[in-house]
Amino acid sequence: MAQPDTKQRILDAAESLFARDGFHSTSLRAITGLARVNLAAVNYHFGSKEALIEAVFERRLLPLNEIRLKKLRQVGALAEQVGARPDPKEVLRAFIAPTLQFRDTCPGSHDFITLVGRALNEPDETVRTMFIERIRPVFLLLFDLLHQGLPELDRSLLFWRLQFALGAMGHVMCRAGRFQSLPDGIEPPRDTEALIGMFLDFVTAGMEAP
Amino acid sequence: MAQPDTKQRILDAAESLFARDGFHSTSLRAITGLARVNLAAVNYHFGSKEALIEAVFERRLLPLNEIRLKKLRQVGALAEQVGARPDPKEVLRAFIAPTLQFRDTCPGSHDFITLVGRALNEPDETVRTMFIERIRPVFLLLFDLLHQGLPELDRSLLFWRLQFALGAMGHVMCRAGRFQSLPDGIEPPRDTEALIGMFLDFVTAGMEAP
DNA sequence: GTCTATAGATTGATAGAC
DNA sequence: GTCTATCAATCTATAGAC
Numbered sequence: 001m002a003q004p005d006t007k008q009r010i011l012d013a014a015e016s017l018f019a020r021d022g023f024h025s026t027s028l029r030a031i032t033g034l035a036r037v038n039l040a041a042v043n044y045h046f047g048s049k050e051a052l053i054e055a056v057f058e059r060r061l062l063p064l065n066e067i068r069l070k071k072l073r074q075v076g077a078l079a080e081q082v083g084a085r086p087d088p089k090e091v092l093r094a095f096i097a098p099t100l101q102f103r104d105t106c107p108g109s110h111d112f113i114t115l116v117g118r119a120l121n122e123p124d125e126t127v128r129t130m131f132i133e134r135i136r137p138v139f140l141l142l143f144d145l146l147h148q149g150l151p152e153l154d155r156s157l158l159f160w161r162l163q164f165a166l167g168a169m170g171h172v173m174c175r176a177g178r179f180q181s182l183p184d185g186i187e188p189p190r191d192t193e194a195l196i197g198m199f200l201d202f203v204t205a206g207m208e209a210p
Numbered sequence: 211m212a213q214p215d216t217k218q219r220i221l222d223a224a225e226s227l228f229a230r231d232g233f234h235s236t237s238l239r240a241i242t243g244l245a246r247v248n249l250a251a252v253n254y255h256f257g258s259k260e261a262l263i264e265a266v267f268e269r270r271l272l273p274l275n276e277i278r279l280k281k282l283r284q285v286g287a288l289a290e291q292v293g294a295r296p297d298p299k300e301v302l303r304a305f306i307a308p309t310l311q312f313r314d315t316c317p318g319s320h321d322f323i324t325l326v327g328r329a330l331n332e333p334d335e336t337v338r339t340m341f342i343e344r345i346r347p348v349f350l351l352l353f354d355l356l357h358q359g360l361p362e363l364d365r366s367l368l369f370w371r372l373q374f375a376l377g378a379m380g381h382v383m384c385r386a387g388r389f390q391s392l393p394d395g396i397e398p399p400r401d402t403e404a405l406i407g408m409f410l411d412f413v414t415a416g417m418e419a420p
Numbered sequence: 421g422t423c424t425a426t427a428g429a430t431t432g433a434t435a436g437a438c
Numbered sequence: 439g440t441c442t443a444t445c446a447a448t449c450t451a452t453a454g455a456c
Binding site: 045 | 439440
């Protein structure tokens with residue numbers, strides 16, 4: 001391997017450009033140009049553009065899902081120990097905080113969060129389905145714990161409220177750090193923790209609404 | 211005009227395909243094929259693909275914005291008459307209800323709502339900017355009335371909560387009626403009014419969160 | 421206004437030398 | 439594994455006949 005990091009370089013460049021321009025608008029030439037590797041390298045290492053998109057998600061989503069599952073299980077276990085229902089806010093935090101923190105904790109994952117937001121609204125059915133498949137176990141556990149925490153809430157209603165929350169979250173992630181000009185007197189969140197706090201207040205209140 | 215409705219046919223076809231596949235993935239050939247008009251007709255009638263995208267938004271957004279502005283002003287005027295603050299839920303309803311109802315009330319606008327949701331997360335800066343410019347007046351009035359209704363809430367916090375709400379709304383609109391398979395035991399909203407009610411409960415609680 | 425034909429650029433993918 | 443060269447398909451846009 002003359003360039004042992006060719007695959008990494010391609011993944012980094014693809015992640016960055018997919019986040020900025022979307023999947024379909026980003027050409028392999030743009031990716032290999034930014035990564036400073038040969039055009040043919042993408043098909044050699046990944047097989048196709050579609051497979052590259054999958055690989056970009058795979059690289060970050062596997063560790064992120066591990067963290068989210070772990071945190072969610074902790075919240076569930078803690079509630080069981082005390083014999084209480086899981087606190088909806090803590091359940092939501094276990095899902096949301098690692099996701100939004102990911103850009104700080106995982107080196108080079110800055111653009112990935114934008115990408116996740118983008119995948120949720122992706123027109124291309126195959127890309128969106130691929131993404132949703134990978135999230136499903138986390139979503140199911142999240143839904144289950146929220147249902148335990150809010151047992152009086154109709155399951156269908158809970159499901160739709162969770163869809164609203166995920167939509168809001170996708171938008172936040174997609175546009176995070178990309179508000180070019182804010183209106184007069186509007187302050188951006190101090191840091192990620194401040195954003196998480198703001199978002200959790202909003203979404204918890206929404207989920208617990210009468 | 212041998213085919214007096216050529217422009218309309220193109221607009222209808224473009225609206226439908228943009229909603230299904232996104233702006234960049236929809237070719238002029240697909241549009242003119244569906245509209246059963248000649249390929250060159252798009253450039254003759256609209257000048258360019260970019261201008262066609264604008265025209266698609268223009269056609270629906272002008273009347274929709276009129277309705278939303280009227281309703282918002284009504285809520286503001288009513289509150290002023292009674293000498294009370296505008297009720298946040300009614301303010302939000304004045305913005306949200308006409309938007310979600312639009313697919314029922316405006317003939318042929320079924321796909322447009324999906325399109326609005328799509329525009330919010332559009333990677334292409336020019337498309338998103340074009341869209342945001344056109345709803346700015348509505349957004350400003352909405353923000354102002356909410357600020358009157360929740361004067362104790364920091365303006366920056368209000369702004370970000372409103373962003374969360376718009377993100378959730380975009381997601382709802384984008385995916386409305388496009389959930390191919392729901393999980394077991396999950397019921398879709400009975401009708402648009404039921405969806406509006408669910409969404410308003412969620413979003414009002416989020417905006418009013420402590 | 422509608423059509424055919426085509427320019428001119430860009431795309432994903434691959435064959436084959438090294 | 440990396441490179442050059444290129445294919446075949448696609449795209450937007452336009453020129454010019456009718």
